[in-house]
Amino acid sequence: MSVTLKDFYADWCGPCKTQDPIVEDLEEDLGDRLSVEKIDVDENQDVANEYQVRSIPTIVIEDEDGSVIEKFIGVTQREELEAAIEQAEA
Template sequence: MTVTLKDFYADWCGPCKTQDPILQELEEDLDDRLSVEKINVDERQDVANEYQVRSLPTLIVEDEDENIVERFVGVTQREDIEDAVERAEA
């Protein structure tokens, strides 16, 4: 079972750059359990609107049925994301 993490970001967003290494590390460590989908809001405004993204970075954790398990706004610590991934797998 794979959990999806949608990472809504923009190239000009400073906090998004802070979030990036945390997500890269998590994706490597949870390789077969987590799929990170990066969504540039400047290029994919339609998707950002669909998910009602108002601030960056926004992280949305979805279970395998695409149900939203958790939404994080702002730079989020690894432990909080890991907890959400575990809940999505349950």
């Protein structure tokens, strides 16, 4: 079973740089349970539009069926992300 974390970002985005180490730590600690997709909104506007990403960073947590469990806008702390990941695994 694998949960997907989609991290919508841009290279020029300051808050995205704050979000990066949080996501990297999660990926390191939950690597076998979590699949991380980094999506550059400048290069993937169609995907960003599909997920209705209007500001970044935005993180979308999906369960293994691809259903969106939670969407976080702005820098999100590890605890909140972990809680959503656990919910997606339930």
